[in-house]
Amino acid sequence: METNSVATLIALPLALSPAAYIVERLNRKIHPGWLALLILALAWGVLGVAAYEFDREGTLTYRVGMMQLQLDGLSLFACGAILTLGTLTVIYSLDYMAEEGAADKYYALVLLLLGTMMGLVCTRDLFNLWVWFEAMAISGSFLVAFYREQPASLEAGVKYIVQSALGSAFILLGIALVLAETGTLDLQEIAQLNQDSVMLWAVGGLFIAGFGVKMALVPFHTWLPDAHAQAPSGISALLSGLVIEVALIALLRALTCVAFSWGTLLIAFGVVNMLVGNLLALRQTQIKRLLAYSSLSQMGYMVFGIGVGIYAQTLDGFEGGLFHFFNHALMKGLAFLAVGAFIYSLETHQPLQISDLRGASRRYPYIALALSLALLGLGGLPPLAGFMSKWQIFAAGIAVHEPLITLLVIFAALNSVLSLAYYAPIINVLYSRQTQVEIEQGRAVPPLMGLSLLVLSGAIVVIGVYPGLLHGALEPAARVLLTAFGG
Amino acid sequence: MTAWLVGLTIGLPWLGALIVWRVPDHSPQRQHGIAVIASLLTAAVSIGLLTTYSTEVALRLHIGGIFGDFILVPDGLGVLLAAIAAIIGSLTVIFSVAYMEHEACLSRYYALVLIFIGTMAGLVLAGNLLLMFFFWEITALCSYALIAFDHDNPAAVAGGLKALVITQLGGIGLLIGALTAYGRFGTDEIAVLLARAETLSKTELSLIAFSFLIAAMAKSAQVPFHSWLPGAMEAPTPISALIHAATMVNAGVYLLARFYPAFEDVTGWTTAVMTVGIVSALLAALMALVANDLKRVLAYSTISQLGYMVFAVGAGGIFASQFHLLSHAMFKALLFLGAGAVIHSVGTRDIRQMGGLWRSMPQVTIAFIIGAMALVGIPGTNGFWSKELILERGVEDSSPVFVVGLLIGVGLTALYTLRLIWLVFGGTPRFSGQVHEAPSAMRISLGILAVGSLVTWLLVSPLSKMLAETLPYHHLHSETTRDVISDVMTAPITVLALGWVALGFLLWGFHHRLGWLIARLQLLSQIAGQDFGFEALNRVVMRSTSTLAERLRSTQTGELNWNIWGIVAGLVVILIYVAVEV
Amino acid sequence: MNDEELTLLGVVILFGVGVYGLLLTHHLIKIVIALQIIGKAVIIAFAVAGTMSERVQLAQSLIVTIIVADTMVAVISLALVIQVKQRLGTLDARELSNLRR
C-alpha cells in the first residue's frame, strides 16, 4: 500500500534535527534533549500508525521519484528496535550528558543517527542503501570522538572513520558491479533477474567485507572496541546495540541481489566471531572494552542464526537471529547504560576498570542489579531474554539434522559458557562486601537515568519469561528474509 | 486446586524472595522472619501437593512460536522432589536464623535461598524440556551466587565460578538433547519424548541419551565433572546442606530417572550409567577417606552416594534410586547442618583441629551420629533400607564386577564415616577456646531431620504407589513396606553388606595397628588427596584457554595500518572462498 | 578483453594503489589522500558500470552523490586530523595506537 507514514517516520527525526540544533539559541529554556524526546515521541506515534496499516494492508511503500521506501516486516521490526533503544538512550542522556556541553550537536546527531538507521532498513534501492549507510557512518563519527579533548577518543574516531570509509568503498565497488551487470538498482528487480554470473559472486564477497567492517565480523572488527569503549555511554549503547545490527540487516538486503548461498560463509563468520570475541574479552579489565568485545561474540550468534536460516531455509534460523538482535539491543544497551551510570556517579573520564566497581551494590543496589541482569542475559542464562533467543538459534541449528551443524551448535553453547567466565567476575566484584572508597562517595544517579535502566531490565526479564511476546513482530520479519533468500 | 498448589509451590518462595530482598540490612529480625514464613508456607503447600499428584498437566502457559507451551505436571516424581526441596529448604532457613545471625547481606542470602527453593520445585515439576532447562540453569545460577556469597573470599569466588562453569558445561548436554528432541517432534514435551522415543533414529536417540547423561553427571557431580562440588563447600553451610547435598545435586539423578524408559534400550547407555555411578562412588569414597576438611569429607560422601543413585538408575532400579534420594536428602542435610553447628561453634573446618566435641555438644553429636548411621546403612535407619534396595538391584541386573564395586563402596563408607566421627566428636579436644551447644533454631532443624532419617523408610508404600501410578512409561509396580522389608531381609546381599560394614568398622578400630597397610596405601591416598588428577586437568584447560586469550589479544595492536591489513586479508579470504565455491 | 573490462582493470589497479597507501603510510593526511584515491577509483567504476548497462545518466547522478559523501568524509577526517595534531602534536598514525588489547 502506498502511504505517507513510512516517509514521515524517517523524515521526522531527520528534518527536525536542525531544530534540535538551533533551539537552544532561540530560547535558552528549551533543552535540545527534551525536543529530541518530543520528536521521538512523534515518531513513535507514526510508527504506531504504520504498524496498524501494516497489520491491515501488508507491506507499505512510499515512492520518491523512481525510488521506493518500503516498510515490510523486517523494517517495521528494526524500526521498533531502533526507536526503543533510541528513546531510552535519549532519556538517559538528558542527565548523563548534562554537564558535557555540545548538547545541541549531540542531540541533533543522535536524531540523525536514528533517522538514518530507520531509512537504512526501509530502503529498496541498492545505491540508496549505501547512501543511508554512509549517512549513518558520518553522523556517528562525531559521537564516537565526542570527548575530543582526550587523545584516546580522537584515536578511536580516526580508526572509525578510516575503516568505515574503506568498508564503504568495498560496498560501492560491489554496487557498481551490480549496476554494470543488471542495469538496475532496485533490490527486488535485481533479485527477480536472479543473475548468476561470476562477477556477482565477487560482489557478494565485497558486500560481506564492506558491511562486515561495520558489523564487526572478525578480521574487520578492529575499530569496534576502540570506538565503542571511547564514545559516551549512551552512544556506546546505540553503536553496540543498534548500529552493528542494522549493518547486518543492510548486508542481508544487499546480499539478496546475488544468487549464491551465503549460508556456509555466514555460519563460519558467526562461529569465528563468537570464539574470537569471547577470547578477546576474557582477559580484559576495562569494562566498556570488555562489553565491546562481547558485542563481537553476540554478533556471532546473530550471524550464525541467520546463516543457518539461509543454509537450511528455515524460518527459525532467521527468527532466532533477529530475536537475538532485539535482545542484544536491550541487553547491551542496558549494560552500557548501567556502566555509564557508574561512570556518571564516579565523575570520571578515565576508562572504568572492573575493579573500580568493587562493592558497588552497597551504594547502588539497583544499578548493580541492572548491570548483573544485563551481563547474565548476555551470558545466556535464563530467565533472561538472551537465553531465549540463543535457544531459538540453537534449535534452528539442530533442526537442520546435519552432524557438522550440530557440532557447531555445541560449540556455540560452549562459547556461551566461556563468556560466563568473564561476565561472572564482574558480578562478583559488584557484590563484594569491601567497597571502593570512590564508589562509596559517588553521587546519586538521577531518576531519569534510572528510568531507562528500569525499563530495559524489566524488558529483559519479561521477554525472558514470556518470549512469545515478540513473536508477532518477529515472524513477519523473518519471513521477509526467508522469501528474499529463496525459501 | 492442583494448579494453585503447583503455582504456589513455585511462586510463593519467589514472592518471598522479592519481599525479603527489599528488607534493609538494619532490621535482620524481619529478614529472618519473612524468610522463615515464606519457606514454611512453601513446605506446607508442597505437602498439600503430595496428596494431589496426577499425570495431568496442572498449568499450561501458552508462549507461542518455537517456544510452544510451558507446562507443569505434578506427577509422583515431581511432587516428591518438590516436597523434599521445600521441606528441607524450610529447615535450612530455620537453621540459618541462628547460623547466619551476624552476617551481612542477609536479604540477598535469603532471597537467593528462596528463589532456589521455588526453582528446584519448578525444575522437577516442569513438563517440557525448555522449561526444565530454564529452571535447571537458574538453580546453577543460585548455586553460583550462594557459593560466592562471600565475594571477598577468593576461594569462594573461584569455587562459585568453577561450579557455574562446570554445571553450565553439563547444561549444554541437556540443551542439545532437548533441542534434538524438539527438532524431531516439533515439541519439547517430556511425555512426547517418552512416548515416542522409538520413532527416533538410533543416532539421535543415542545423542539425546548421552547428552542427558553428561548433563546429569555435571549436575550430580559425578566423575569426571565432580570437582566443582568440593569447591562449592565455600558456601555457607546451610547452603551446602540444601543445594549441594539435598536438592540441586539430585537433579542429575532425577533427569536420568525421568528419562530412563526412553533410553534403556540405547546400546551401552545403561552400562555407561552404571559405570559412572560405581566409579564416582568408589573414587569419591577414597577421597573422603583422606580429606581433612569436615565439609569436604561430606561433599565427597555426597558424590559417592549420588554415585549409588546413578548406578541404581542404570540398573533399572528407578524406585530404589528415588528412595535412596529421599533418604540421602534427609541424612545428608542432617550431617551438613550438624557440621554447620560444629563449625559455627569451633570456628574451623579442619577436622584435625576438632575432637572431643561430644562432651560440649551432646545433642548435636547424637543427631550427627544418627545421620552417620544412615549414611553407613545401619539397620533401622532410612539409609539402610534404600541402600539395600540398590544393592539388591545391582545383584539382579548387573555384572558381578559392579556388585563387588558396590560392596567395596559400602565398606569404604563405613570407614570414612567412622574416621570422621572419631576425629570430630571422639578423643580429646585439639583446639583452644570454649565450645557451646548449638542454639535452639539449629537444634530444631537437626531434630526434625534426625527423626526424618529414622522414619522416612516407613513411607515406602505410599511413595511406591505414587510413582507407580503416575509414571506410565517406567512400568513400576507398587510395593508395600512389608514387601520391601521381607525382600531386604531375605536377600543374601544384605548380610554381605552388613559384613562389609562391620569389616570397615573393624579396620578403623584397628587402624593404629594397621600402620603397614596405611603406609602401603600412602600412594593411593596421595593421589586421592590430589583429586585423582582431575583438578590438575581443570587447571590445564583453564590455563591454556587464558594463554590463548592472551595471545589473541596481542593481535589487537591498535595500529591503523595493521587494522587495514586485517580488513584486506579478510576480503581476500572471502573472495578466495567464493572463487573456490564457484 | 573489451574496453570496459580493461577500464575496470584500471579501476582495480587504482583502487589497489589506494589500499596500498592505507596499508603502508603512517601519515594521517596521506591516509586521507589514500581514501580519496580509492574514492576516485570507485567513481570510475560507476561510470564504467553506466556505459556497460547503458545507464550513463543514472551513473552520473550516483557519482555526484558519491563525490559529496567522499568529500564529507574527507572533511571530517581532516577535522579529526587537525585535532590530533593539536592535542598530540603529531600526524603519525603510529602514535595513535594506545588503544590496544
Place this chain on the structure above:
Amino acid sequence: MDKLGLLLIAAFCAIQAIRTTNLLLSVLWLASVSALTSIVLFTLDAPQAAVIEISVGAGLVAVLLVFAISIAGEETLQDHDTLWKKILRRFPLITALLLLFWIILPLPETQPGVKDTATFSTILWEDRALDVLLQIVIIFSAVLSLLGLLADQKLPAAVQHHATPRPLDEATSLTEHVAIVEDEEPILEAERELV
C-alpha cells in the same frame, strides 16, 4: 584502451601522492589523479560528473587538504625510502598543467546512454531525489561534526575546575571560542555551494 592508459597514469600519480614526503606535493599529485579521473569520466560519456569531479575532487578537496596542512603544519614522516623522489619532484606541477590543458581542449561529443531516456538532471533531481535529500543530511551531519570537533574545548568542566591549570595551546576565552567557530564559515560556504 586509452582509458586503461589514463588510469595507469592516474595510478602512477596516486603512488606518487602516497610516496612523496612533501605534503603539498602529495596534494598536487592527488589533484592530478582527480583530473585524470575526470578525463576518464569524460571519455565514459559522463561530462557532468566529470565537471563536478574536477571542481570538487581536484578543487575543493585540494583546498581542504592544503587548509588542513596549513593548520596542522607540514610534518614530514619518513615512511619509507623515496627512491624516485629527486626525479619526480618537478613532475607534478607540469603534469597538472598538462592535464588541465587537456580538459580545456574540446572533447568529442558525448553520446547519451541508450536506456536512459531521461536527462541527467531529471534523473538526479527527480528520480533519485532521495539521494539528493540524503546528501543534505550527510552534509548537515558533517557540518555538525566539524563544528563539534573543531569548536573550543567544552567550557563547563574547565570553568568548574579552576584549580587545574589549562594547557596553553588551548583557547582560553569565550571570544576565541567564537572566533574559531567563525573561522569555519568559509568551509561551510563552500559546502553549501555544492548543494
